[in-house]
Every structure is written in C-alpha cells, then in structure tokens.
Amino acid sequence: MINKAVKHNHERHVDLIESRGDYVFRGLRILVPGGVYHPHEESSTGILADALQGRVDVRCRDVLEVGAGSGAISLWLKACDAKQVVATDISPTACAAIECNALLNGLDIDVRQGSIFAPVYPGETFDLVIFNSPFMDKAIDRPAELALCDPGSAALCAFLQGLHPAPRHGAGTLPRAGTLPRAGTLPRAGTLPRAGTLPRAGIVRKGGCAVFTTSSLSDPQWLEACPPGSTVLLHEVLRGDTKIQVWRWTPWDNELESCEVVCTPPGVGTLPGVGTLPGVGTLPEALLPAKALPPAAKAGVLLKKRKFHVAS
Structure with missing residues (x-):
C-alpha cells in the first residue's frame, strides 16, 4: 500500500518527467525532453553513479546500459574512459535524446532502440551491464510513468533472467540424470540436438558484473529472478520514506x-x-x-x- 507522502512525491515526479529539463551531470550537459527520466539531484541516476564511482573500474572496458533514458550514466562512463558504451532504451524519444547529448558533449557511444536485451547482437558480451530500473510497483496510468513504474518488477525480472539464460525445454537441452541410453545402444537418427538450439552464454563476461537498482517500493518478485551468482548490496540511500538500493551481480x-x-x-x-x-x-x-x-x-x-x- 502506497502512503500519502510517497503518492504525493510520485505525482510530483511524474509532472517533472512530463516537462523538459536542462542539467549538468558529472560535468556533462544533459538535455531531457518530456517523457524521459530526468537526472536531477534527488534522482536514482545520481545514486547509481555514486555507487559505481570508486567501486567499478570502467577504463578500457565494454559497457552496456539498459534503459539509458537521457544517456547521463552512459555518457559519464564514456567520459571516464570506457572503451565502448552501448546505450539502449525502448523509447525512441529517449534514444534521440541520448544521441543529441552525445553530440553536445563530444562523446561517441552506440545508441540502440529496443526492450531489455533485444538490441544486443548475438554473441555480444560486456564487462559491465547496468540497469537503473523503474522501481515503483504500480500500474502505469500516465505515459510518463513508464520511466518510474515497473508493475510486478516485470522489467527487472526480464533483465535478471536475461543475464544468464537457462536452457530451453525441448530439442537441444541436455538430458536429465538417468536419461542417457543404456550401454551399447545408439541414439536414433535425428535425436541429436539441432544446431543453434543450445542456450547462449551469459551476457556478462567472466570477471565482469551487472549493476542494477531497486527500492523498498519494488515488488520483491525480482529476488526469485536473480540468476546463480553473487548479489551484493553496494549502496543504499533513504529518500523520504523510500530506500533506494544499488546491487552488483557477478556470475557463478x-x-x-x-x-x-x-x-x-x-x-x-x-x-x-x-x-x-x-x-x-x-x-x-x-x-x-x-x-x-x-x-x-x-x-x-x-x-x-x-x-x-x-x-x-
């Protein structure tokens, strides 16, 4: 149940997102059109940047940011000497804003439109994968709430599950224990896995990590979606009655x-x-x-x- 103070702050935040903004973020000028998340002083963008700074070295590393919004984090990481930065967002308005801000700040990043990992090329992997997820468990009633609300943590769960995909059922999956043929028997023709049916490798390279945000307003369903690995709380900030948390996941x-x-x-x-x-x-x-x-x-x-x- 959302209390009155949280509801009031949320409505103010929605009104802000529906307007345009002009910010200075970590020394970069960031222009934000209406409908895109704003990197203002109290935003989770700054909290995420604080968590990354001094804890994650991006120099000469390949970085992917999912749901990049205005591109503030992606551009800041590129300015911190990341080798390659891929910034994705499902919103065409956000992608246009990222490209505009990249030109404005003289930085070269790869901008792609699509949901979660859909814009990632087959076989593409990264040293750091970031998602500043919308973390309010609330139905989306206004278009601007797309940047703030994630009912049932659906987007965050899709992100976490995509970090380390499980094998698909049916053709191409490995047999369960006890299902191998008896000694001396051969499989019938056509029963071997077809090419391309085995699961792809995880998107995070060995030695790399994923960093994502949640809050006390998030649906805890995301806990069940965490893939095998080490999940560490990097940073936690209290904003009014809401805890905003930044987590780091590293593969098994x-x-x-x-x-x-x-x-x-x-x-x-x-x-x-x-x-x-x-x-x-x-x-x-x-x-x-x-x-x-x-x-x-x-x-x-x-x-x-x-x-x-x-x-x-």
Whole structure:
C-alpha cells in the first residue's frame, strides 16, 4: 500500500518527467525532453553513479546500459574512459535524446532502440551491464510513468533472467540424470540436438558484473529472478520514506570453497555460464568429481556463491 507522502512525491515526479529539463551531470550537459527520466539531484541516476564511482573500474572496458533514458550514466562512463558504451532504451524519444547529448558533449557511444536485451547482437558480451530500473510497483496510468513504474518488477525480472539464460525445454537441452541410453545402444537418427538450439552464454563476461537498482517500493518478485551468482548490496540511500538500493551481480565463478547450498536439486536449466569451469565451462555440477564439491553438494544440489550480503 502506497502512503500519502510517497503518492504525493510520485505525482510530483511524474509532472517533472512530463516537462523538459536542462542539467549538468558529472560535468556533462544533459538535455531531457518530456517523457524521459530526468537526472536531477534527488534522482536514482545520481545514486547509481555514486555507487559505481570508486567501486567499478570502467577504463578500457565494454559497457552496456539498459534503459539509458537521457544517456547521463552512459555518457559519464564514456567520459571516464570506457572503451565502448552501448546505450539502449525502448523509447525512441529517449534514444534521440541520448544521441543529441552525445553530440553536445563530444562523446561517441552506440545508441540502440529496443526492450531489455533485444538490441544486443548475438554473441555480444560486456564487462559491465547496468540497469537503473523503474522501481515503483504500480500500474502505469500516465505515459510518463513508464520511466518510474515497473508493475510486478516485470522489467527487472526480464533483465535478471536475461543475464544468464537457462536452457530451453525441448530439442537441444541436455538430458536429465538417468536419461542417457543404456550401454551399447545408439541414439536414433535425428535425436541429436539441432544446431543453434543450445542456450547462449551469459551476457556478462567472466570477471565482469551487472549493476542494477531497486527500492523498498519494488515488488520483491525480482529476488526469485536473480540468476546463480553473487548479489551484493553496494549502496543504499533513504529518500523520504523510500530506500533506494544499488546491487552488483557477478556470475557463478566456480569458487566452490566459498559457496552456500541455497537451491533445490538441479533439473533442466541449471547449467552454469560459459567460463565457469577451466577449459570447458558448460558442464553441470553432476559431472564434477565428487571430491571437488562440499559435502552437502554431493547429493546433487545447485550451488550459488554467497546469496545476498552487504559489501564492506
């Protein structure tokens, strides 16, 4: 239930987004048309930048920002010597604003229109993936609320699930334990996986991370969508009655000695991402030597490195 103070602040924020703005963000001039999220002093844009600064080194790294809005974060990271920055947004108005602000500040970034990871090319990966998600769990009643509201955390869940896609059911998925043919038997013709039916690798490179925002107004459904890995709270700020949080996710990295058993036994869709095992990277835990797993893992459980904790 949204209290009166939160509702009042939200309505003021919607009115602001419906207007045009002219800001200075981290030394860059950012023009914002109506309908696009504004990087004002109290915005989550500044909170996200504060969380990244001093914690994530972008020099000579490839960066993807999903839902880039006015492009303030993407352009700031490019000014901080990121090698390549891809900025995406579902809104054509936002994409036009990003291109305008890039020209205005003399910075070269790749702007693409589309939802979540739809604009990412097949096989394309990044060192840093960012999403300053709309984090109010509320139905969208006005067009400007697209930049503020995410009912049921649907957009954030799609982002998290897209970081580390699970295998698709049907042709091309690996068999479950106990379904291999008996010794001496051969598979029938046509039963091998078809080309291109195995899941693609995760979008975050090994050694990279994803950073995203949530708030106390977000639907907690996003917690269930977090893929296997380490999810750390980087930064938290209180704005009135609302907590705004910035999280960092890093892929499962095969550090078995620091893992916790937090999930149910694996079935379809429990393969770790590319690069998680030396030289191979796509074997399920069931194929690892038993001595390499913690005692609780020998029963056949999926591992995640550290569930949720606060960065020191």
